[in-house]
Amino acid sequence: MTLILALDFGGTKLAAGIAHLGSREWLRYERRLSPASADAKTDLEIMRSLIYSLLEGVTPSVIGVSFGGPVDATTGTVRLSHHVAGWENIPLKDLLEAEFGVPASVDNDANVAALGEYRFGAGQGCHSLFYITVSTGVGGGWILNGKPWRGMSGMAGEIGHMVVDPNGPVCLCGKRGCVERLASGPYMAQNVREILENEQQRHREASVLRGFPRQSAQVGKPAHAAASPLKQLARRRGGEVLRALVGDNLQLLTGQLVSQAAADGDDVAKEVLYQAAWALGLGIGNVANLMNPQRFVLGGGVTKAGEIFWQGLRKVARETALPEVTFEIVPAALGDEAPLWGAVALAESLFTMK
Amino acid sequence: MTLILALDFGGTKLAAGIAHLGSREWLRYERRLSPASADAKTDLEIMRSLIYSLLEGVTPSVIGVSFGGPVDATTGTVRLSHHVAGWENIPLKDLLEAEFGVPASVDNDANVAALGEYRFGAGQGCHSLFYITVSTGVGGGWILNGKPWRGMSGMAGEIGHMVVDPNGPVCLCGKRGCVERLASGPYMAQNVREILENEQQRHREASVLRGFPRQSAQVGKPAHAAASPLKQLARRRGGEVLRALVGDNLQLLTGQLVSQAAADGDDVAKEVLYQAAWALGLGIGNVANLMNPQRFVLGGGVTKAGEIFWQGLRKVARETALPEVTFEIVPAALGDEAPLWGAVALAESLFTMK
Numbered sequence: 001m002t003l004i005l006a007l008d009f010g011g012t013k014l015a016a017g018i019a020h021l022g023s024r025e026w027l028r029y030e031r032r033l034s035p036a037s038a039d040a041k042t043d044l045e046i047m048r049s050l051i052y053s054l055l056e057g058v059t060p061s062v063i064g065v066s067f068g069g070p071v072d073a074t075t076g077t078v079r080l081s082h083h084v085a086g087w088e089n090i091p092l093k094d095l096l097e098a099e100f101g102v103p104a105s106v107d108n109d110a111n112v113a114a115l116g117e118y119r120f121g122a123g124q125g126c127h128s129l130f131y132i133t134v135s136t137g138v139g140g141g142w143i144l145n146g147k148p149w150r151g152m153s154g155m156a157g158e159i160g161h162m163v164v165d166p167n168g169p170v171c172l173c174g175k176r177g178c179v180e181r182l183a184s185g186p187y188m189a190q191n192v193r194e195i196l197e198n199e200q201q202r203h204r205e206a207s208v209l210r211g212f213p214r215q216s217a218q219v220g221k222p223a224h225a226a227a228s229p230l231k232q233l234a235r236r237r238g239g240e241v242l243r244a245l246v247g248d249n250l251q252l253l254t255g256q257l258v259s260q261a262a263a264d265g266d267d268v269a270k271e272v273l274y275q276a277a278w279a280l281g282l283g284i285g286n287v288a289n290l291m292n293p294q295r296f297v298l299g300g301g302v303t304k305a306g307e308i309f310w311q312g313l314r315k316v317a318r319e320t321a322l323p324e325v326t327f328e329i330v331p332a333a334l335g336d337e338a339p340l341w342g343a344v345a346l347a348e349s350l351f352t353m354k
Numbered sequence: 355m356t357l358i359l360a361l362d363f364g365g366t367k368l369a370a371g372i373a374h375l376g377s378r379e380w381l382r383y384e385r386r387l388s389p390a391s392a393d394a395k396t397d398l399e400i401m402r403s404l405i406y407s408l409l410e411g412v413t414p415s416v417i418g419v420s421f422g423g424p425v426d427a428t429t430g431t432v433r434l435s436h437h438v439a440g441w442e443n444i445p446l447k448d449l450l451e452a453e454f455g456v457p458a459s460v461d462n463d464a465n466v467a468a469l470g471e472y473r474f475g476a477g478q479g480c481h482s483l484f485y486i487t488v489s490t491g492v493g494g495g496w497i498l499n500g501k502p503w504r505g506m507s508g509m510a511g512e513i514g515h516m517v518v519d520p521n522g523p524v525c526l527c528g529k530r531g532c533v534e535r536l537a538s539g540p541y542m543a544q545n546v547r548e549i550l551e552n553e554q555q556r557h558r559e560a561s562v563l564r565g566f567p568r569q570s571a572q573v574g575k576p577a578h579a580a581a582s583p584l585k586q587l588a589r590r591r592g593g594e595v596l597r598a599l600v601g602d603n604l605q606l607l608t609g610q611l612v613s614q615a616a617a618d619g620d621d622v623a624k625e626v627l628y629q630a631a632w633a634l635g636l637g638i639g640n641v642a643n644l645m646n647p648q649r650f651v652l653g654g655g656v657t658k659a660g661e662i663f664w665q666g667l668r669k670v671a672r673e674t675a676l677p678e679v680t681f682e683i684v685p686a687a688l689g690d691e692a693p694l695w696g697a698v699a700l701a702e703s704l705f706t707m708k
Contacts, residue, residue: 070678079678127506128505128506140644142645144498144503149498149645150646151482151645151646151647151679152481152482152646152647152648152680152681153646153678153679153680154646155643155646155676155678155679156644156645156646157644158643158644158646158676158679159643159644161643161676162640162643162644163518163636163639163640163674164517164520165520166518166519166636167521173676175673175674282517282520285517286516286517286640287644289509289512289513289515289516290494290510290511290512290513290516290641290644290645291496291503291505291510291644291645292504292505292506292507292508292509292510292512293505293506294506319529320517320529322509322512322515322527324424324433324507324509325505325507325509325512326506326507327506
């Protein structure tokens, strides 16, 4: 029996599964949370114990690995993890091949999830697809002509750092108005928080000034600052549902709560969610014009935000793409298991290459 | 002897060449301007006469064709021309194959020029390249793994309609702040013209108002309008060199004259040219993040604009791409002959497939 071992180093969780070649069901599957103090060494130890527990003494034929961070897919060497310390330049493929004596293939989670959706999920039979995960970050992976496209240095797919609003808020990467800055869960929460805190601040000022003419928040700012949709929002109403959800402790806000408040009709939440959908829709429309893929497959927590989100992004994407550029935007089908099923597909392609 | 016939339907010009397989020199080459009243029928007639004049009674082995407009490369059918009437759904490949009895291959000029630069020009030996032509329009063509990437419906490469400034001026396509709206030659000329005309208008108003306080051009406009770099420019000095170049007739302005005035130190021309470089640089940086190609090859008249342009676009592209994303930006090597040499490469690939 030909066994495939699939591994997912996910940053906050570790998962492993074994399946027969060609099967779409796990023979055995295990999953652990990565401890808060995790480093590469502890992650590798936990994964080894998962693997030996799954294998029960048998040997897999091939190993496929999804890693949550940049990987040199040619050599199977991890470049680093943004979540877990100590992963710099770990030759993960070599370590696994040495320990288990079978071929292994390693790639980053967005590429592997794209492959998983292509082989087993929402991208089956596609000419070409771009998989986008919208979660704590925004990342993407390409399948062109049935194969992953990784680019010259393995960095292809970084739609999260496409600039869609050069006057927008500053992203962690240093640029303004990246897709990730507007559409990722934590930044959506931050955007809502800033609007509500600004409102509080103005309320306080207004009560101090009492009868005086209301002071404009824009005084002394450069004219173009007025263009930011976030600043515009600060002058609108809403936020009551959001505040109720976190008992007025704005530090507890998350992207998921923003989506929930938007679904419950909170105006501030709706606008921030629409802004996320706008950024992602503009990004997708730009990608459609540039690469003309058949299908966009969207996964990650933020894509569960409901109809406001999906309608907004579909509309903006369609308006941004030229009329002749056709495409579909569909939700991912494999959910959190996309990387692990992608690892199966990665291992299978290795197996057929033998 | 294996002869290749290469054709270029360029919108405003028609060119044809024949070369031996493997040769990088034309055996014979002819070129005509397309008459102002041209339609598909007259273009085809002129091209036929060019071909028969070149062939001198011999028969080519294969025919490669570059067409200046959208083409269904699978069937070799022209969709339309934006410059010449009557090209809708003309089965160009079939017409040529029927007349000359040999296989033909047809694709749009950006894809064909990309192939030309890849095989014979600035992209030789590349892992992957994106060719961009910046001229009366802005278009692009992909070479991935040594082969053209055309996308699902043959529309890949449309960087011209990537939105880089959602608050920018309105493009012919209806969107705001497309790369083409900011970086194409005719739009650069228009941007300069609008700035200078606005200035003239304000001078007139100022002389009417004489001693009165100067009226702001921004009054009554929505606050975000102030963000447009074009509007900001209107308040600066410059334009003298531009005006001198066209004898004060702003209708005569062209992209080339804007570049020339910028090189001669005209502030308005410099700013508009920098804005074009900014738009193109942001577009290139976004593409680098998304596809991570090894090389960008830039051709077309605007790319001859000199150092202000090249320095600006290289700087912005580098700042827009993530630090790990490596790429090169180089000028095209084949100039106006890129489509025709690309047609040779297209024909050669057909020949080797036989």
